[in-house]
Amino acid sequence: MLEEKIKSAITDYGITNFISGMAIGVDLDFAEIVLKLRNKYPITLECAIPCPNQTLKWNSYDKLRYESILKRADKINLVSERYTPECMLKRNRYMVDKSNVVIAAFNGIEQGGTWYTINYAKKENKVILLIDLCKVDK
Numbered sequence: 001m002l003e004e005k006i007k008s009a010i011t012d013y014g015i016t017n018f019i020s021g022m023a024i025g026v027d028l029d030f031a032e033i034v035l036k037l038r039n040k041y042p043i044t045l046e047c048a049i050p051c052p053n054q055t056l057k058w059n060s061y062d063k064l065r066y067e068s069i070l071k072r073a074d075k076i077n078l079v080s081e082r083y084t085p086e087c088m089l090k091r092n093r094y095m096v097d098k099s100n101v102v103i104a105a106f107n108g109i110e111q112g113g114t115w116y117t118i119n120y121a122k123k124e125n126k127v128i129l130l131i132d133l134c135k136v137d138k
Helices: 002-013 026-037 060-072 087-097 113-123
Strands: 017-020 044-049 075-078 101-106 127-132
Touching (some): 002 026, 017 026, 026 044, 026 060, 044 087, 101 113
Parallel strands (some): 017 044, 101 127
């Protein structure tokens, strides 16, 4: 579903530049899909890093994925020079502000970073391509 949303952003909205927040889970999956689709479409990947030590408490597998993505990214942007309680939300606002279309995978929990970012994108009148994880067969 994520790959289909990315393809829709390309073909239906003409999006050529994609930004990943590089968090564990959907963000890393998103970045890997964009990198794969570069073979077929003229698109770029920017990694928006919330702070220098984002991966501090990550396991080795996720750190390897992260580093591999960074090596292949077209652009890396460090949003905050150090960790702060707000740096993740600052990163999310940066991504929305730089985007015309926002792709979000939402689990139905109306709190936290994804919920905040979807609402911020709505407030900023962005097109939102939503993956409703509550309706996904598990």
